Amino acid sequence: MSAHLTLAAEPRYFKGSSVQSRLLGVGLRHTVRPLLGLWARLPFDLYPPNLVDHLARLLPVPDGTSWRTVDLGPCSSEWLAAKDVRDLHGGNPSAIVYFHGGAFLTCGLNTHRSLVSRISYASSQPVLNVGYRQMPAEPITESVADGVVAFRWLLDQGYRPENITIAGDSAGGYLAFSVARAVLDAGWGRPAGVVAISPLLDCDSTRKRNHPNANRCETFPLNALERFTELTLRNDDRRGISGERVCPVDMPVADMPPSIIQIGSHEILMPDAELMANRLVAAGIPCDLQVWENQVHVFQASAAWVPEARQAIDEIALFVQSVADGTIEAPAAKAKKKVARPRTRAASR
Template sequence: MSTHLTLAAEPRYFKSSSLQSRLLGLGLRHTVRPILGMWARLPFDLYPPNLIDHVARLLPVHEGTSWRTVDLGPCQSEWLLAKDVRDVRGGNPGAILYFHGGAFLTCGLNTHRNLVSRISYAAGQPVLNVGYRQMPTEPITESVADGVVAFRWLLDQGYRPEHITIAGDSAGGYLAFSVARAVLDAGWGRPAGVVAVSPLLDVDSTSKRNHPNANRCETFPLNALERFTELALRMDSRRGISGQRVCPVKMPVADMPPSVIQVGSREILMPDAELMANRLVAAGVPCDLQIWENQVHVFQASASWVPEARQAIDEIALFVQSLAAGTVEAPAAKSTRKKKAARPRARAAGS
């Protein structure tokens, strides 16, 4: 049986028509998806070296971007500024804390430097790009702990919590919400907002299995998500923390900061985005759920050639700038949607 969550939140739909986005989806469906399907069927655990992150060193960044390594103790990170972006010492009070995706198993600073540089340029804010520890070496709880250390580093540099936006894609979306929750629980103040791109927000695959997108996603077959669930739970058990980790969809949310969630209309992670948006809006927290027609998982990373990706990054930038301007509106709910306040224009991400 397939189900689709009835939303209290009113999503915003973005039409897609570019040839580039269709080619991207077709390419992933015939390469990445079958490879992940084969990995999920292996009768043994296989954790290949993170070769993709090493190869990604060759990828270009947005023109004029600079970055330096930041040693956070448990992990390495990067302090990145796009062209003409100033930090707090230069009079810019805002910053973005970013967590890359990769199912807590792969990817890293190199794979996401291009995307992060474009977000920095469009939003006009520096970014701390976090190379958090991952499975199979460490469980998800340690990834969250690294994120909290990264937030503390920003505070130590002079940034105020209400000027820090926490963002991430895929597994990084899990960390974005989890770190925001941890910061609130620590009494450090409320972050400015949360940006979640194609977020994985529930390790349990049940809702994904019962969703219409279960077999429509061009990146992930269902069995790959179920294999990931098994690995994550086994890692928790090995560390003696079974049942202690709380996924974002089950966290208290009434005091969470405003958020924007972007997800492709065919993604297998759609139920996670729907449930999180529903809970936030029901709790009175501003949440802009954006559904991008036929876009693939983290299509924003293809901004160098996919026009919809550049548009999505501009939407992220508008949200970040709205947070800084204090113009984020109340939650949009069915039959109670308010007229949108004027928002500042973002710099074009493809410029």
């Protein structure tokens, strides 16, 4: 197997790493990475309570952010709007559905509320922030099912599928592509686009093991990803669905919506991003693969103090606004027109 893909997708490389981003990388390498390595070596499965999300209730959110709880049945979510952002009733036809990361094991609405608010503000769109069910209580297939319910909720509110962008980070990137695929398969129409931030798109660690980034990531050691693979398989076995789950890198992509994928240059998830972008572009689907020099996993969450994070959110907003106004389209409907890059507001926050 080749250690590094020859890409049909031509990545856009964003150079430069600020002092803040370098400090963040050093901090993760000496705290989170060794802890995850230790967890991976435990002789038993450990599912710690999701204390991270509870503690995150104390974190500040950008001024003017409002949200209300939405009961989706199987899970709780929230309808969030940043300052001055209108919803459908205010004349704004577009919205985002967002899936947080956390390896399907941790994190939630509280940990990601600030990031979601910044994306809402920069994109001028409200966001359904989804608190999907996670392992070990439920397998990944049920997380995907919750995402489909969330998309259906937006349709029921009056949003059209072509005006809904599906976004997520890390494990949420897995859900973003999986939910888009499920929506298409259900015949509900094509979503506006997919935003994937440092996405985990392949639960098999083989490609990651053979990639140059296998030991360069400042957040995840390889053994933690391999342990994660084992946990997902055991959860599938316990529910009697072994072999039925299809990861995004193996899904049909010929009718998928346009996408943007952002990844740090040293991330261990780089092969997932490369393969997904390669398959999309080879199928004629617009995909903006962005590689950010020396940035850590989901560095966008540190936008309060890392300048590259704010720039990346601006790039996300440009994509979201472009698919909303039709200047980026799926091949079947694509017209030859100049892409208008509207100004965004993320940098001012």
